[in-house]
Amino acid sequence: MDMLWSGWGDPAKATPLPDSVTALLRDLLGVVPRGTGPVGLTDLDVPESPLTAAAHRALLDAVGDAAHVRTDAESRVRHTRGKSTPDLLRIRSGDVTGLPAAVVLPDGHDEVLAVLRACAAHGLAAVPFGGGTSVVGGLAPERPASDRRPFVALDLRRMDRLLALDPVSRTATLQPGLRAPRAEALLAEHGFTLGHFPQSYEWATIGGFAAARSSGQASAGYGRFDEMVLGLTLATPEGTLETGRAPRSAAGPDLRQLVLGSEGAFGVITSVTVRLRPLPTTRVHEGWRFASFEEGAAALRRLAQDGPRPTVLRLSDETETLIGLAQPDAIGVPGASRAGCQAIVGHEGTAEDVARRREGAAAVLRECGGTYLGEEPGERWAHGRYSAPYLRDALLDVGAFAETLETAAFWSRLPGLYAAVRDALTAALTEAGTPPLVMCHVSHVYENGASLYFTVVCAQGEDPVAHWTPAKHAANEAILAAGGTISHHHGVGTDHRDWYLREAGPLGADALRAVKRRLDPAGLLNPGVLLPPG
């Protein structure tokens, strides 16, 4: 099934906002319906594909079947940009600039190499496309005005197999186009799980997780995706790069970590070898309440540093707790807790292990001032954990603007980072005439720091993308100034690129440019993503 072209997910799962929420938005933020929903898919004014006949033939030769080189309008629209709120606003308004010239569906590493050769020969750029869930402009190539190359979307959906599984070493080799639920299903047949459950879980792919250094909601227990990866195969215009002969090595710089996070700018990831964990037999999620964000963060830090480490560990700030966005299903549910700061604590594993860690973690949380709220808030969170993007569609429908952004820092910098980003967003959007609600949660914890995930809701204003852009820039500046990283798990894309380059520093960025020039001398891969175009 394809994702909703103008929004998120399965169109059948879309639900309108409850009237209570619409009223809240109106009273609190001045959100008024704009009357215009998304334009229809067939109403879009899609220009002809600029693909030449010769290029078309070359791509056909590479993938061997007419069904795997698509130039019809719908296929191209469905591969236009990603799923950030500005992306959605643009496509909903009928803006189809930046369409791919074609969608190519290779099957296997050799076909990817052949497609890249065809692109090089025919002056095409190529954008690897997994689940299409990027929220940072990772699918929107940017070229200097002088570069008139059309681009093809390199859709990896046919590469969706489990290639190998080694139960002794607990490793599996997966193709990049595997969507996460299917990957989990294939691994579950052998009694294993990957344990990677980001909010994009239902649609995102293994290759995308690797390319963007994804982090899932159970990262406290299972680690980040980049920690799960043991090996990668990369198809580049200059040939194949293979990494990962051993779980750990002292043989030079770790090339895996050069491919992870390269966002399609160095090559197309064609296989990923990951570590596996046994399928948990027990899963439990609990709610906890803290008097303040500070108190709650101190409790999370203690568990992250001294254990016992839960599998899931999250903490909403006062505003997010009050609004109840921590659990979209509970907005308007009477009796749901709204005071202080709510935390979600989850444990997965064997029954015995879960019982031991649960008891140990509860003792620590109590010692740190936490109040146990029972399993109900936890299970409610777990049930709704992938539903926030649907909520965003409903918000856009009623004239609200909703977007998220995220960062991470060392623990001692976290309070300053939190205040700086919240203040920057509030000031910029208030100045623009659309005062926002800014909510935040700690979504991922480490021994030495944590991530902060911000959600912003405000009225759309006259031109919502133009309204948002200065606020987003202000948040990015605040992140860098307060010592955070420009992204903890969404990635760089084109949206974060300018701040990313400052974070990497001129020499760091140049080192990556040097790698790109060697692997992609024509600069055909995802131009402008991660590194500046040209």
Add this chain to the structure above:
Amino acid sequence: MDMLWSGWGDPAKATPLPDSVTALLRDLLGVVPRGTGPVGLTDLDVPESPLTAAAHRALLDAVGDAAHVRTDAESRVRHTRGKSTPDLLRIRSGDVTGLPAAVVLPDGHDEVLAVLRACAAHGLAAVPFGGGTSVVGGLAPERPASDRRPFVALDLRRMDRLLALDPVSRTATLQPGLRAPRAEALLAEHGFTLGHFPQSYEWATIGGFAAARSSGQASAGYGRFDEMVLGLTLATPEGTLETGRAPRSAAGPDLRQLVLGSEGAFGVITSVTVRLRPLPTTRVHEGWRFASFEEGAAALRRLAQDGPRPTVLRLSDETETLIGLAQPDAIGVPGASRAGCQAIVGHEGTAEDVARRREGAAAVLRECGGTYLGEEPGERWAHGRYSAPYLRDALLDVGAFAETLETAAFWSRLPGLYAAVRDALTAALTEAGTPPLVMCHVSHVYENGASLYFTVVCAQGEDPVAHWTPAKHAANEAILAAGGTISHHHGVGTDHRDWYLREAGPLGADALRAVKRRLDPAGLLNPGVLLPPG
């Protein structure tokens, strides 16, 4: 204090072999004394330093004091090559080819930059020098015949400070020339430990650990050094590269992992930010026995995969157990266990945590066929954990050849890798007329695999370096063929370079070359280390 110039460590700690061992070597391996000990330091025929007066002045300008640019014979000899057995055999025989032209001692990042600029301006190469403990030719630059540049040893010993400590985030920033024991002492004042205890611990430095991707004997509990590093500063001929704003990030490829393992070929590491752990209050080491290496490895795998994870976890094969090299102090001690395979299991932490993990691990080890040997073998191992290199000196003194090498692989490949390397070493040295004793232990465990550490002892033969070279090459070939990595913790240097390049693959090696060309366009940094010279 300086290390013994012709061997390992503190000269006062050198002890001759017990007669029982000398007899064993003679009876088992035909080792006969060669009669000639190392030549004297003052007997060496050290050529004049080729440093020009202009270059000398430029280096003086960079570091500001005549005492910090040394061209005397002893300083230069002490910075010649590293501590592999071939290195020792050469220097003991009076071979002082490949001396540095000077030893330069910068104090701080800016002075390192200035030294690199001086080197670039005066046609000098530079070899970063920490503890001088490389066993893979990491301090022995190799240049094409056409490249007649002298090189300076860039000794970092003056950069030995704790620059910052953040007890909330549990991080510290250390200078690269800090030796490990001093680093531990400085951190202990604040109640923290790094937990990094490789065999080179007493002499090796923080910068060296980072440059060579070191792994310590307590890696099961504390992780590898590359997992401890949160940030790095690199001084390159082209300026400064700084990495590590957050514990984890999705902002592009992880540049930290490009600097880690770069072995001085990309720049000089001038600061390292590391994660800290609380000082353990309890430490215990136990001995265990398994009927076979296979049975023991299965037990280690179970603990590594399902826990509870000990802090130290090692397993000697039958030969190593029989010889007792697992505990050099115990060679010849009556009653010491010699049957089957001995494992060392160590736990560090709070008393409560150690008690819990110890009990849990013991239950697993028993279930896997292990027999508990008590704390005596464990404490004996812990006491002698840094003494093996001293033993090597004593072996060389009586005419024996002793060397180690190591690799890592996924669990399912480990049995094949073990047999292949052992067989290759045995065959090559037997053919050379010096049949060896080949011993092995699992020294580091991970969820998905483990390392193998081999010790080879044989007679020196006519020309011990020439005897060893084909055996070492055969072992390297066996490692690659059996799916292992060419080094798990010793690094690449010049000794492993040719096999490393095959492991990285042509495109991977080219990506690193591209980085080197950008950061070190003149190729002045550690020429021939990691990447081919020129």
